Each structure stands twice: as C-alpha cells, then as structure tokens.
Amino acid sequence: MLLLGIDLGTSSIKISVVDHESQKTLATVSYPEEESPIHSPEAGWAEQDPNMWWQHIQIGIRKAHASGAYNPADIKCIGIAYQMHGLVLLDADGNALRNSIIWCDSRAVPIGQQAFRDLGEQAILRTHLNSPGNFTASKFKWVKENEPEIYQKTKHLLLPGDFVSYRLTGEYCTTNSALSEGVLWDFSTNSVSKTILDHYELDATVIPAIHPVFADHGRILPTIADELGLAHDVHVTYKAGDQPNNALSLNVMQAGEVAATAGTSGVIYGVSDQLVYDQQSRVNTFAHVNHHEATTRTGVLLCINGTGILYNWIRKIAGHGLSYDKINEIAATAPVGAQGLSIFPFGNGAERMLNDRMIQASIMDIDFNRHDSASLFRAAQEGIAFAFRYGLDIMRENGMTPKVIRAGHANLFKSDVFRSSFVSTTNTPLELYQNDGSVGAALGAGMGAHVYRDAKEALKGLQVIADFAPEKGLTDRYEELYQNWKEQLTQKLNTNII
Template identity: 25%
Template sequence: MLYVGVDLGTSAVKLLLMEADGTIRNIVSKEYPLFLPHPGWSEQNPEDWLEKTLEGLQELTRGYDSQQIAGIGVGGQMHGLVTLDDQDRPIRPAILWNDGRSEEETRYLNEEVGKKKLSEYTANIAFAGFTAPKILWMKKNEPENFKRIAKIMLPKDYVVYKLTGMFCTDMSDASGMLLMDVKNRCWSQEMIEICQITEQMLPKLCESYEVAGTLRPQMAEKAGLTEKVKVVAGAGDNAAAAVGTGTVGEGRCNISLGTSGTVFISSKNFGVDQYNSIHSFAHADGYYHLMGCMLSAASCNKWWMDEILNTKDYEAEQSKIEHLGENSVFYLPYLMGERSPHNDPKARALFIGMSMDTTRQDMTQAVLEGVAFGLRDSLEAARNLGITVSRTKICGGGARSSLWKKIIANVMNLKVDETESEEGPALGGAMLAAVGCGEYPTVEAAVEKIVKVVRTVEPEPELVEKYERQYRRFREIYPAVKNLY
C-alpha cells in the first residue's frame, strides 16, 4: 500500500508519497501567499492551504493506482489561529505562529494570570506565537468577529476537517495552543474560562496516529483518490519531523533547520522546565517531548542571501568560508522576535563586530553561526534540567548544507546523524498514516523499520573549544542590547 504525508508549511505545502517500507516514490510542493499587513503581523488564508493541498494530491498520485493509496497524514505549522463561523467559513485570515501582535495579551497571561498558574494548567507559559493570546487579541480588537466563532482550530486541522468532515486535532499540535493540559492530555478548563470560549468550540483531541475519518466524496474527487482513503489526526510540524527522523521514545534529539529552528528532545515521561524557557508538549508517538524554538533559523540565511546579497547560489557563498570558530562578526538571529529562551517579540536581528576588513564571507558565516548559537540556547536549557544529549538527528531545508551541519555539530558539541531522507514532517506524516492504517503496530515500530542513519558529522575537539569561547561572547550580546528594542 501507499501512504501520503503532507507538510503544511509557512510558504508552501509539501506532499510525499511513500511505500509501506519507507521508500519515497514522489514529492510535490505547492506555494501559497503569506500576508504581512502590519509590522510583526503574519497571516494566511486557510482556503489557500486546502486548494494547494488538493492540487498537490492530484499531481503527487498521478500515474499511481488510487486503490493502492491507503492513508494520509498531515503535519503542519503550529500555533496558528483558525476561526470558523457557524457556516464553516473562515471568519478572518489565520493568524500564524510567527505573528507578534499579541504582546499585550501575552503579558497579561504571564503577569496577571501568572506563569506559575499557566504552568500548572498547561505545562507552559504564554508566548506571543501561541494560540490563546491570539484568541484574547481577537476578543479585544475584533469583538464582532470573536462573537461569530463557532470553531477554533489549527492550520493542519482545517485541512483535515475539510477533507474528512471531522473536527479534531492531535495532542502534539494542541499542546502549543496554551489551551491543553499537557500532562493529562485533555483541554484545560481553566484556560477555556480565561479565554472566554467554550469546549464545544475546540476540536476533539486525538493521538496523532488515530484515524480522523475517510475522504468526503467531493474531496476524494478533487484529489483524484477514493473515498476509502483514511486520514489520521496528524501532528504539529516539529513532532511530525521528529517521527520522520526517528526521534521517538526516550532521550532522542532532533534539530530542525526550517523557517524556524527547534531543538526537540523526546521522552516517555512528562516533565516541565521550571524556568519556562523551553516548551513541554505531548509527542506524536503517544508520549511527551521538550522543545526549544527559535522563530528565525533557515529564514535568516534565506533573507541574507535573497534580499541582501541578491543571490540564489547558497552553496557558492558558503564554499568561500574557511576559518570556523574565529569570526569577529556576530549575528543575532531575531528577525521576527524570539521565543526560546528570551520570549521577546520585540527582539530584532543585528550584526555586531564589523570592521574595515570585514568580508562578505565573514557576515555569511556569522548568520550560520548565529542560528547555531541560538539553537544552543535551547540545548543549554534542556541540559539545565539534567538531560544528557550526545547526538542528534537533523532535518529541514538548512540541513542540506554540509557546512551548517559542521558548525552545528561543533557549536553544540553533538554528533549529528544524517538520515537517508531529509523530508522530516512530510515523511513523518506518511509514517503516522501507515500506523493509523495498521501497517505498523506503533510509531516506534515504524521508525525502526523506515528511518536509517547514513552518515554522522562528528564534533572536532579543537573546533568545539573555539566555538565554546564564541558562544560565551554571543550570550552577552542580547542582554546588552535588550533595552534598545
């Protein structure tokens, strides 16, 4: 049988067709627009996600026997607020994960409700990107729209709802709404009351591999598939990526170098960071994970290359970089504010340390290193909890860069394992579909069969030492400039 994985990203939806043994048969990507109506705002139209997903499904499966396609699993951008009225129409454009408009509501939750209570209710504190502050923003700033809300969901849940007619979400994605009691895997009644919504507005909670439903006739026709195709609840993009890289079970790590960047550590036991600098979420394997998230990762390099250097030849720019661990230029990777560990939506990127002999290569190197240092901030938060990590998987568009992987291995002093496939969230979605359809008994069993490590980037002691000194200098920059934002 064949399984489809869908990665509903910020700039495009990527679809992957996988055989039961993990062999990838086809990959398709479809772009859609991102709207930035005000500084710090970030929105998309949910209808665009569905339209491009259906187009992608048609193209992905063309030439294959539709009877052989058994299931679909959707991974997607987390935290976005999608609101529907009683006619199932989007009330307004979706407010995305990297939108910073809810600073005031975030402060209210953290300071007036209190971080301690939030952590008790949800295992997390409020961040501007989370869904609950966005709901409060909508209540205050768009009261007429707020009154029309019949359903609240996350981006990938909108696609699943339209495909199947089932109003549901999964535990991993719901964990990032600040509405879910993560420890007990249920909605938090306290947060529902604080946000002045009802539980009926929220979707049914499912495990990621649970079958949400089958394709509705109209959707099956548009996708070129049969109505027998099962659609599982799916997962947040980071949890789906973790499945795709084999980061499940106890004590495994994955670094994602996508638009945003994450350090993801899986665990069979529930745990909370007492300093609230990293998130405590449910995982797509049925257990839990800790995750640190930086809002701008590979997007920093894309901005630098595309907008500033005006080039698409990333490899050529990186090929000229030679002296690692010795750069006098530093870069703060906060283009859209920052989440872990600073929780500061006003933070912005900057270069520091330039002189008359600074080169184009120095600044390109600083961007790559700045992202690696930002990721290490999250790793250090996990280490402060007593978590020991010696190696990590890696995925995302930035993971295609050999140089960047080398920098990360040495900045973080971790062995970086490269898997046979770098298709993280889309592959994870397909694997969850395979579990939901009974191809594998558990997510861990699917990982054991499908995910293969093909090479490892080893940290080099001398370079690790150099980057240790550089990281200490990097850590001093944000506190020094914080009051300027």
C-alpha cells in the same frame, strides 16, 4: 497500499507518497517553488491565508500524481504534519473568517504575560507545562478583544492541521497534542483547559472533537476525492504538529531521544517521560505523538524563530539569485568566525527562549575593508548555530542533555558550514537521516491505520546517512566565538530594547 503524507510548512507544502510494504518513497513534491508569503500588517504580526494552504495542497497532490510513479487509486491513508500554534477560525459554514494568525506572530504576547501573572506562574506551569504566551489560546483572546465581530461568528477553532483535515473530510476534530501546543490542554485533568478558557472568557463550544494522534480523523469527502483523483475510501489517520512529526520521522519516541530541524524556524525537540517544564517558560513542553494518560511522553521544544527565514532574507538581499547550495559553497570560503562578523538571528517575532523579547536581528562589527558576501553568508549560519547553543543550554538546565542529535538531511543541515558550527558549538554528535516531514506523516498514517504495529516497524528502513562528531580544535575555537556572541547578546538584552 500507498500512504500519502502532507507537510504544511510556513514557506511551502510538501507531499510524499510511500509504499507501505517497501517503505520506499515513490514521489515527493514541494509547492510553491518560491516561499509562500507571510503577511505582516503591523510590526510583530504574521499571518497566512488558510485557503492558500489548501490551494497549494491540492496542486501538490496533483503534481505528485503527474509523476506517474504510482496509481493514485492505491492511496488509502493520509497523514498530516503542520506548522504549529496557528489560529484558524471558521464560521458555521466552515469558511475561514480571517487569515490564520501563525506561530511567529507576537501580538498576543502581552495577553499571555498578563494571564501568566493572574493565574499564578507556578500553578499554570504545573498544569499546562507552559505559560500562555502568544500561543493559540492567547491569539483567540486577542481576536475577542480586537475583532469582536469575528469572535461572534466563530463556530470552530482549529489548528492548521485540523483545517487541512476538515477540508479533506468535512469533519471538525483535533488532538490532545494539538491542544497542548495551543496551551488549551490541562495535563493535570487530561482534558481541555477550563482554567484557560474561563480566564480568557472564551466559548468552549468552538473546541472540536478530540481524537488520538494515530486514529481515524475522517473519510475523504467524495467531491474532494474526485477533484484530487483519489479513491472514495481514503481516510485521514494521523495528524501532528511539524516538530512532533519530525521527531516521529526520525524515530525519536522515547525518553532521552532528541531531534532537530533548521527550516523557517530552528528547533531542538527532546522526548521526556515526565511532565517537565522550564521555570521561566523559555522552552516549551507539549504532548508528544505517543502521549497518553497512562504513558507520559512529552516533547520539550526549543524554538528559534529566525533560522531559515534569516538565511532566505540574506539570500534575497545579497545572494543575487544564487541557489542555497551555491551560497553554502561561498560561505565555506570564509574562515571560521567570519572574520569577526557576527549576527543575531532574532528578526521573526518574539523569541520564547529570550523570555518573549522581540530584540530583532542584528549584524554587528562590519568592516567594509574585510567583509564580503562570503563573510555574511558564514556569519548568518554561525549566528544560527550560536542561537541553537544558547537554547540547548536552557534545555540542559531542565535535564535534557542529548548524547546525540538526529536531523533530516534538509534545509541548513545540508550545509557543511552549518553542520560544523552546530556540532562544534553544541559539542554534541549529529546524525543525519534521509527522511523528512511528509514521509514521516505518510508513515504516521500507516500507524494510525494499523498497517504498522508501532514506530519501530514503521521506521524499520530508517538509516543514518552521515554522522558528525565534535573535533577538539574546532570545538575550542567555536566555544570562544560563542562566548563572545553570548556576551554581546547579554548586553543587548540588558538594554531597554523590547
């Protein structure tokens, strides 16, 4: 039996096909080769076309088949990981009514902030573990207020992964984990949040059926199976947001275990066995993939919007067509501290850890006589590492103190400069694994289909490929650099720039 994993990211989709018995990855495909576009009609807005996602997924699956590494008829289960928080609205015929308002869109921040005040900050934190912020529920309220004709036509509210599942199976369904990431889940009642829906005066009938994360989310439509070269008995058996799924792919399932990613956004995600929340809602708590009413497993999530997207921007304006690997090599030629060049990676919407402030990115202390492209490339990576440290300190305030952080050997974690600055600045050991979100989604599908008893069995082949420990000299140097960076950030936050 083969398992197919789909990872719907912001910049691309990734498809992996895994043999359930050997757990060997037989084929992996990313599409498109260049980053998918993000539409920004106004400052702080971010949208993508759900139909583009679906087109890319179809192309990716066909390209995986074209590898010839397996028989497509042997695929029996599909797992889906997806970019979190996005709003997808469908009409009665299942057609997308507008572009998806995606995770880094900031237009609903004022709506969420007002709801937070109106509902009582402590009351909403105790029951929802987050402020409404610019999450999915607030995005839908924005549509109601600003696009009433679309709101009236809406029959189905889906998260991005729910949309992919619907296109595969024709069934509308979601999970408690998905609803929690949209601040549409009340942890005190273990049900859809009547509090949020009533306050926003939203139609509750648009919320689809709720299934467990590991469960049968539907059988593939015969027409879709034929188009994609799949058997008619394939089922979608797993669906989770990209960060909970990344944690699963790294076997981060129990309290105290911590995972990280550094893709378009940067994330540290730690598992707790408590309904924990930050008093200022600077980090978020969602239902983890194995959260149940009887067994609390929450994921405490720090998000930095401007991580890989900053590095991509730097590459476009200063990389002259060079690969990321080559840019990383050039960055390593600059000294630690990038000769005084400093960067704030905050140019991709409102930053939750900065209390939903949108301070934009900054490149500071440029010296035309000293700084070159190597300085710029290194300063970008160090600035991202400093942002991780800033957020990790918030997590530590809330009882999340990792002994080690696990990450896949991908994106910025492939860079020597970033790894060194991350480990030294956070003063935390790092373990790297040869795994990714699409493989995790495939293995999650195996769990949902009961091919595997649990995550331990599903991830029995997971092995550390490299580990890195803080070094005293570097840790001291990076602590000094970080404190200077933090002081500049504090000064910027204390201005009236929003």
